[in-house]
Amino acid sequence: MSVKTIRGNLLFWKIAAVFCSLLIILGIAYVLIASKLSRSYYMMAHQELYGNVASHLASFTHPLKNGQPDTAVTHDIIHSIMVANPSVEVYLLDTTGKITDYVVPDKSVRQHHVDIATVKQWLVAGNGRRPLGNNPKDPSEASIFSAAPIYENGRLTGYVYAVLSSEKQRAILSTLNSDLSYHLGIYLFLCALLIAFIVGVITFFLITDSINRIAIVVRRFKEGDYTARIEGHAKGNLGMLTSTFNEMADVIVDNFDKISATDKFRQELIANISHDLRTPLSIMQGYVETMMIKKDSLAETERNKYLSVVLESTKKLSVLVEQLFQYAKLEANQVNPEKEPFLLNELASDILMAYQLKATERNIKLSLDAAAGLPPVFADIALTERVLQNLIDNAFKFTPDNGSITVQLKQRDTGVLVQVADTGIGIASEDQAYIFERYKQINNDKLPKKGMGIGLAIVKKILELHHASIQVVSEPGKGATFSFVLPSL
CATH class of the missing domain: 3.30.450.20 (PAS domain)
Structure with missing residues (x-):
């Protein structure tokens, strides 16, 4: 006998026992009431039949x-x-x-x-x-x-x-009542068992039929039919079971979609990492092999040139690995901002100074436009520096030579408004919806693919840690402006 059959039989006997007990209690109550009423009825009838005995005797x-x-x-x-x-x-x-x-x-x-x-x-x-x-x-x-x-x-x-009711009458009534109670008890007990059995069978059939239909849907879902849902709007425990399963199925399907999306992102990440890491590694490997092959005939100037290329590739590789490591920590919620007050205009000035040489090489005008008397902001200095660096790196990536990049700082009621504007190629409206998603990059035939597309995703994650949000305003061919507000003291 299977476990399901045993459980079904237990359910049946429980239902049958409850109904049988209820009907037996009702039967006992009926016997007592019937006995009392029968005695009362007999006495009333006796009163009516023999109530004139005394009158006849007297007359x-x-x-x-x-x-x-x-x-x-x-x-x-x-x-x-x-x-x-x-x-x-x-x-x-x-x-x-x-x-x-x-x-x-x-x-x-x-x-x-x-x-x-x-x-x-x-x-x-x-x-x-x-x-x-x-x-x-x-x-x-x-x-x-x-x-x-x-x-x-x-x-x-x-x-x-x-x-009219002598001792002999009471003895006869007692005997008749006992006999009546005995027979009524037997008949009612048998009727109670029969009714309990019938009701139990019908109830068990109705319950198990609903459970079987639910089990079929659950089995379909288990076998991979993720559209399977329990139909109907039953009430009570089965209704709660129905709604709970449907909600659970929706959550599972939603989780499947999220897992599929995550897996797709993981594949994109692996592809991006493979491509972006392979390029500097290939360059480094090629120049090192050339230096080893031509070590006796390679001129000093060429050797220095090869070494500078290798060094540049290692720097690029280091940046890629550092970005990947930073985003992984942010995704895992392992970064806790250490907030402190500082002057944002001083930090922005130091960062732009570090990019000045790169801007000069490409003839890009790099400038800081900070309002006077800005209050200190309350944020993590290192994370804020990372945000500005990533936005400036993004601006350099999409701004052609002879363009301009401007960092503007303005005071607002809630803090300091930061804007990083460039004169680059701009961002189409359909691309603006997902530029802050991980591993997403703008598809533009005019520019080569650079990086892994997580720079802006890191910016968004860091600002979320500061309870801030970032917006972008851009049109194709007219550059882009990224803005956010850091809270002040």
């Missing part, structure tokens, strides 16, 4: 003479009535409610007085709801009764008091 037998019981007449009649109907017990009362005569064993009568107020209330009740009266044999339990006044010469001399 036709004249049980009292001169206020005293006429034993010779009444005993035979009363005894005959009690033999014909053992549930009736007849007593004669005086006007105060005292029992003056009866035809029952004396030792069984425990009370010799009846509440006369109850008798009078019974007489005036007519056909309405009549009260219960005293039972001389069992004073602790009220009983249905029949009563009638006895008149002699127009004067009230006593009452006929007939108890």
Whole structure:
């Protein structure tokens, strides 16, 4: 037997047990209520059938003479009535409610007085709801009764008091109730089991049918059908399971897309690294091999030229590796900015001075336009220097010779606005959407592909660490301006 089958059977028996217990409880309650109502019904019926017994005795037998019981007449009649109907017990009362005569064993009568107020209330009740009266044999339990006044010469001399539910009647009712309860209990128990079984089977089928449909969808998803979703809008636990699976499937598919995109970026990175690192390495290898082959015939000037080419290639290789290492740390959130106050115009001046020789070689005008009285900014100096260097490097890359690059610093309410503007080829609007993404480069046939395309991605990551953002304004052929704001003290 499989685990699923065992779990299904357990679910079935749990459902069946719950319904069976519920129906058994309801059955017991029904038996108790039915027993009580049947007894009440019997007493009411008995009251209606024999409620005129006392009236007949008082009218036709004249049980009292001169206020005293006429034993010779009444005993035979009363005894005959009690033999014909053992549930009736007849007593004669005086006007105060005292029992003056009866035809029952004396030792069984425990009370010799009846509440006369109850008798009078019974007489005036007519056909309405009549009260219960005293039972001389069992004073602790009220009983249905029949009563009638006895008149002699127009004067009230006593009452006929007939108890309609005797000890024998209660014994018979108890036996009948026990038998009724026994049979009702058996029938209700069997019906409860049958109904619980039917309801359990139907419920189990409905639940397992929904679970099976869900399992089929899950199996399809597991086998690679990532469009599989559970249809319907069920409520309760199955509804929550349905929505949870669909949400989980959406998250998994979204993660797959992200992983695929990451893998694509990884492939692009490997391709870029392979290309960008291969070029300086090939140059270095070629010139070193040439120097080794021509070591005896190579002139001093040529050797120095070859060594300068090798040195330049090593510098380029170092820059590429350093950029890659920097971005990897930023991606892994391993860079914590050490913020401190400093003057941004002084940092920008030092950086531009380092680029002045490169600008002179290409006849590019490099200038700093800083407003007077700029407040100190609160940022990481090294990371801010990296941002400015990457933006200036990017400007040099896309600015042709005889152009210009300008760094502008302006005061704003929230800090210092930094703008790096160039007179380069500009950026098309469709390219501006992704120039800050990793490994992305502008495709332009006029310029050769340079670097790995992570310079601007590093800028964006560093500024995010400073809770700042970078914007670009550019048109093709009109240069580009990159701007951001660093917070001031």
